[in-house]
Amino acid sequence: MSSNTGDEEPDVPGDGPGGDIGQALLDQVRNDLDDVEVALQRLDEGNYGLCEACRQPIGSGRLAASPAARYCDEHEHVAGDGRGPGVVQSG
Numbered sequence: 001m002s003s004n005t006g007d008e009e010p011d012v013p014g015d016g017p018g019g020d021i022g023q024a025l026l027d028q029v030r031n032d033l034d035d036v037e038v039a040l041q042r043l044d045e046g047n048y049g050l051c052e053a054c055r056q057p058i059g060s061g062r063l064a065a066s067p068a069a070r071y072c073d074e075h076e077h078v079a080g081d082g083r084g085p086g087v088v089q090s091g
């Protein structure tokens with residue numbers, strides 16, 4: 001038996017009153033920091049600015065808006081969908 005939801009949800013503490021804005025903000029900052037660290041690593045490897053899906057240069061405009069972007073405009077929604085790159089179907 002294997003139930004694969006495919007949902008990628010962050011760890012959320014049980015049920016809270018939902019008034020912990022500070023914690024939510026902290027989580028967001030941590031996520032952003034994570035992205036930046038990945039970007040720095042890619043910079044080190046010489047892959048910075050390249051889409052992880054198609055290896056094409058990510059638009060400079062997109063990088064300016066999101067310096068830690070890992071996918072080009074075309075594949076960003078695919079990655080954000082949680083399905084990952086490589087499942088693009090044409091037809």
Ligand SMILES: [Zn+2]
Pocket residue numbers: 051052053054055056071072073074075
């Ligand atoms: Zn791409």
